Amino acid sequence: MIEVRRAELGDVEGIRQIGLQTWPVAYGGLVSEQFIADGLAQYWSPEAVERGMRYGITLVAADGEQLVGVVGLGREDDFWVMWKLYVLPDHQGKGVGKALLDAAIEALPAGTTELLLDVLVGNEQAIRFYRANGFGDPARTPDRDLGVETMWMSRGGL
Ligand SMILES: CC(C)(COP(=O)(O)OP(=O)(O)OC[C@H]1O[C@@H](n2cnc3c(N)ncnc32)[C@H](O)[C@@H]1OP(=O)(O)O)[C@@H](O)C(=O)NCCC(=O)NCCS
Incomplete structure (x- = not known):
């Protein structure tokens, strides 16, 4: 039975393991x-994981004691951006990603109408998942140059 809940400081190492394995x-x-x-090193250090918890929203999917997925959201300019959505390889394709995404949207402050994310253009599995879950091309984006290998996606109408 998978439970999605707010991350706590004691989850830092479990969250790191999701990054390191995924x-x-x-x-x-x-x-x-x-x-x-x-x-x-940059996004999954203990400090970076803790910073994400402090300044944004971090939720985890737990299978008993084991953390199997994580979603992290933060503010960028006047947008909410999904920084992280990762599910351990052997737990993918079972609805955990969708459960984390739904809970993340639910956790956004009242009045939030849009969620953005950035994804590698070659990451077809993730892009297919995001399209199936209502993400498309954004009308506006934060003022951060992603270069050519990464692109923005947006889900409006929240
Ligand atoms: C992308 C990712 C977060 C999606 O999480 P997930 O748990 O695999 O996603 P879900 O299981 O909710 O949905 C994945 C697919 O499984 C299907 N599925 C959902 N529940 C299912 C179930 N109970 N049984 C079988 N299939 C199911 C969905 O229809 C979906 O198909 P689609 O991708 O064609 O829409 C995850 O695969 C992942 O971590 N990938 C690697 C890291 C990554 O690229 N992250 C995104 C970085 S931007």
């Missing part, structure tokens, strides 16, 4: 090993 599998054929190593 990134090499998800991005292995898409980007360089250096990109993966840099991203894990």
Whole structure:
């Protein structure tokens, strides 16, 4: 039985493990090993995970004691952006990602109408998931240049 709940400080190591186990599998054929190593150091350090919890919204999917998925949201300019949505490889395709996404939208402050995210253009599995869950091209984006390998997606009408 999977439970989605707010992350607590005691979850930091479990959240880190999701990144460490998911990134090499998800991005292995898409980007360089250096990109993966840099991203894990930058976004999945204990400090980065704690910062995300403090300044944004972090929810986890727990299967008993084990954390199997995480979603992280934060403010960027006047937008809410989904920084992280990751499910452990052997727990994907069972509805955990959708449960985390639904709970994340539910957790946004009242009056929020739009959620953005950025995704690697080659990450077809994730893009298909996002399209199936109502994300498309945004009308406006935060003022952050993503370069050519990453793109913005948006879900409005929340
Ligand atoms: C993208 C990701 C977050 C989606 O999470 P997930 O738990 O696999 O997603 P779900 O199980 O909710 O949905 C995935 C598919 O399984 C199907 N599915 C949902 N519940 C199901 C169930 N009970 N049984 C079988 N299939 C199911 C869905 O229809 C969906 O199909 P679609 O992708 O064609 O829409 C996850 O696969 C992941 O972590 N991927 C690697 C990391 C990554 O790329 N993250 C995004 C970075 S931007």
